[in-house]
Amino acid sequence: MTEKTIHEGRNIKRFREMLGMKQDALAYELGNDWSQKRISQLEQKETIEPAILEEVARALKVPADAIRNFDEETAIFNIQNNYEGSNHGVTNVAGYQRNENCTFNPLDKVMELFERLLESEREKTQLMKDILEKMK
Numbered sequence: 001m002t003e004k005t006i007h008e009g010r011n012i013k014r015f016r017e018m019l020g021m022k023q024d025a026l027a028y029e030l031g032n033d034w035s036q037k038r039i040s041q042l043e044q045k046e047t048i049e050p051a052i053l054e055e056v057a058r059a060l061k062v063p064a065d066a067i068r069n070f071d072e073e074t075a076i077f078n079i080q081n082n083y084e085g086s087n088h089g090v091t092n093v094a095g096y097q098r099n100e101n102c103t104f105n106p107l108d109k110v111m112e113l114f115e116r117l118l119e120s121e122r123e124k125t126q127l128m129k130d131i132l133e134k135m136k
Helices: 008-018 023-030 036-044 050-060 064-069 072-082 106-135
Strands: none
Touching: 008 036, 008 050, 008 064, 023 036, 023 050, 050 064
16 A cells, blocks of 8 residues: 655645635735745645745644645545435445434534634734734
């Protein structure tokens, strides 16, 4: 079995698009050294230097590990095979026992957690901006 390679640049693009952010806006968040063209080039790279990845993750307000580890194929497979109402009559999906008594969609819970994490990061960023503004 071959190990799958995660395309970090493509993941940056996915997260940026999920957040409704244009390349220009991300470049602006990253500062003067960045441009829309540089973001475009970054999104084409399979592997990104750790320091740059951390910087971009902060600008997107997502954990760097989310960019490093997100695998679209696995996510799609999990959604297709574990979505409530799919696979009628199947009690064993991908080697896991299906819980017929589950009263929530696990994907909804993951998204809820992700949204809470994003909001927390936004609050921290605003707090830091307020502190810096007071220091001026």
